[in-house]
Amino acid sequence: MRLLSTAATTIAFSLGIAAFTLPAGAEQTGNLSTCVKLADEVNQALAANSQSSSYNDATKEKGYGRDYCNAGLYAQGITHYADALKLLGVEKSGSS
Secondary structure (H helix, E strand, O other): OHHHHHHHHHHHHHHHHHHHOOOOOHHHOOOHHHHHHHHHHHHHHHHHOOOOOOHHHHHHHHHHHHHHHHOOOHHHHHHHHHHHHHHOOOOOOOOO
């Protein structure tokens, strides 16, 4: 039974990694500087909008943005940070 459990875990992990695979070059759209800037904007927006009905969803988007940026997938991270700001009713500043 333990062997079956280990095999199932291994397969699930492998499928998770495969589902997360992105096309080559995807990590080169966007940049770390923009991720850092937007992370700061999201933190400020969350602090200023702690009573927002979308606060929890924005917090989740912030986490996704952080995870993608930490993985070097800047474009995806920036998209999630922008979604968090949108949920809070805050416009993101220009990116570069």
